[in-house]
Amino acid sequence: xxxxxxxxxxxxxxxxxxxxxxxxxxxxxxxxxxxxxxxxxxxxxxxxxxxxxxxxxxxxxxxxxxxxxxxxxxxxxxxxxxxxxxxxxxxxxxxxxxxxxxxxxxxxxxxxxxxxxxxxxxxxxxxxxxxxxxxxxxxxxxxxxxxxxxxxxxxxxxxxxxxxxxxxxxxxxxxxxxxxxxxxxxxxxxxxxxxxxxxxxxxxxxxxxx
Numbered sequence: 001x002x003x004x005x006x007x008x009x010x011x012x013x014x015x016x017x018x019x020x021x022x023x024x025x026x027x028x029x030x031x032x033x034x035x036x037x038x039x040x041x042x043x044x045x046x047x048x049x050x051x052x053x054x055x056x057x058x059x060x061x062x063x064x065x066x067x068x069x070x071x072x073x074x075x076x077x078x079x080x081x082x083x084x085x086x087x088x089x090x091x092x093x094x095x096x097x098x099x100x101x102x103x104x105x106x107x108x109x110x111x112x113x114x115x116x117x118x119x120x121x122x123x124x125x126x127x128x129x130x131x132x133x134x135x136x137x138x139x140x141x142x143x144x145x146x147x148x149x150x151x152x153x154x155x156x157x158x159x160x161x162x163x164x165x166x167x168x169x170x171x172x173x174x175x176x177x178x179x180x181x182x183x184x185x186x187x188x189x190x191x192x193x194x195x196x197x198x199x200x201x202x203x204x205x206x207x208x209x210x
Contacts, residue, residue: 025037025124029096034135036051039127044068046062046063049061081108087114095113097112098112136167137172140158151187155190170205174202
């Protein structure tokens with residue numbers, strides 16, 4: 001029995017070592033929308049996005065390889081969050097934020113309100129882009145299912161992110177965009193806008209046309 005227990009412990013340790021490294025970001029900002037955000041990204045590009053602390057409410061998306069690599073490079077430049085990034089400046093409260101690193105048995109976390117470190121600010125912004133993109137996707141999905149007249153507004157918000165180069169994980173949008181573009185239940189201008197964005201995403205990611 002003791003031997004089996006040792007084997008089980010070793011197996012768990014091996015599984016932890018083999019698990020892909022993860023970078024986490026959280027922001028708690030009561031009164032804002034959303035008031036709470038949690039994002040976890042692993043080296044495969046898999047993202048878990050949540051606006052609550054209940055794991056059952058999480059959304060999953062896939063980040064592009066190049067975007068994933070850039071985020072992990074920034075984590076490396078920040079020494080995997082083993083040093084402070086808080087500026088210490090007297091600035092307005094911008095939300096209680098944290099970066100977290102998990103790799104095997106190594107777990108580091110750093111908390112901050114505002115940072116003047118260029119790498120920390122860049123990483124913070126990249127996670128904000130993930131949050132903005134996922135919220136746009138969730139709103140478009142909701143509109144497609146329950147508010148066909150609201151699809152145009154949701155599309156415009158998504159196109160705005162695309163135009164400002166803040167849209168990430170774009171491939172998750174393609175099935176929704178193609179559905180809108182090919183369904184006459186939606187307004188012609190919405191169908192056209194969806195088709196244009198779909199083609200733009202496919203061209204940027206070098207994917208075949210729909």
